[in-house]
Amino acid sequence: MTDAPRRTALDATHRALGATMTDFAGWDMPLRYGSERDEHVAVRSRAGLFDLSHMGEITVTGPQAADLLDFALVGNIGGVKTGRARYTMICNAEGGILDDLIVYRLADQEYMVVANASNAQVVLDALTARGGGFDAVVRDDRDAYALLAVQGPESPGILEKLTDADLDGLKYYAGLPGTVAGVEALIARTGYTGEDGFELFVRPADAVALWEALTEAGKDVGLVPCGLSCRDTLRLEAGMPLYGHELTTAITPFDAGLGRVVKFEKTTNNGDFVGRAALEVAAERAEAAPPRKLVGLIAQGRRVPRAGYPVVSADGTVIGEVTSGAPSPTLGRPIAIAYVDAAYATPGTEGVHVDIRGSHEPYEVIALPFYKRQK
């Protein structure tokens, strides 16, 4: 990308906090403010505040908004109740994943689709093209929202100080319009950290005021600003896939172990949706003879596996590939997500190694996730 990276409404705030910035999907985003490990630990034990304004919001409205999304996406979107959200995917005709998404039903005839920054244009174009025959409007709302996330066990207490909204009644994967610190917000109980937490969609002009109010409200309980570096290690520990790593157009949801997001039993559009035929084949293949499976790997040693490193058997044969890897602050050891041949995918399989720049380091195979919060 040759264009200068885009800056969020909180850019000056990040710089004043001394953030190390990074170019991410065309956006200049905070990578970390201090130690990324400390930020990670804060989210697991207290709370962290994130600027996620790079995420791509697309609004779909109209009498056939639900039908459009049922046709364009793999999930049963018409079945989502108003005020609830759904994790879903958009695939191409071959069943390959174009993006993973969260879809919020804001009203009977209004949905907000949240795409990854790197794929927002692809998703917008696909929804627009696929929506041609429907009585619904697809609107690019990327510039209409800033997105702040408060994640961690202390996040409900922090938010309670700033809103009258019924947070106790707001379940995981639900969202409701409300006011936070005097700012109009869509309050969603979603996140990408494996902790309880909230995502707040607000007007960009309100982002700084909301950030400051959250910072103040969280001061007593140890809320810290958090960058994308710890967001990645948090989602990795929680076993959550990242587009471009675990998910690509070369992979179907079934290959990624996420076939549950594909709903063949849709009632709209005579059950048809983009990618259906290919996904039926992929579902059978994943059931009968999966080529590779997504697993977790935990290092016995201290060298860190990285995306693209080969997974090898005891005799050095390549049996898979690392898609994400990092030192895990919670486990105190390096961890990885990898696609490995089905024969090596059973937890506890012996003799699995990662080729770390020529050195075959032993790894333990586990079922994802690495970390699950106690509820």
Added chain:
Amino acid sequence: MSNPQQLRYSKEHEWLSAAEEGVSTVGITEHAANALGDVVYVQLPEVGSTVTAGESCGELESTKSVSDLYAPVHGEIVEINEDVVNDPSLVNSAPFEGGWLFKVKMSDEPAELLTADEYAAFITE
């Protein structure tokens, strides 16, 4: 951030102490440590091995990346910092002190090393 005046610096962001009986201590600069982020693993050259100025002699791994460690001078490794092997975070918390990496007995005078002021100018280029 201040780079100690008594040290000399390489363009690969290592620092080198003044030699005492031909032996200098080597580490990475605070600037380099900040750029890496939290260091989680260090691989140091073995004691007794010979290192060549400008060539890789080890690795530093952080959350996001792995970087080569370059030898700033020619010489023989006479000691490595076991504390930093056991606790790599010392590289971040005390890069010029407890986070030193190895001691080298120089076989030649180092050539292109920078003074603290020259290094400060180099990293703001």
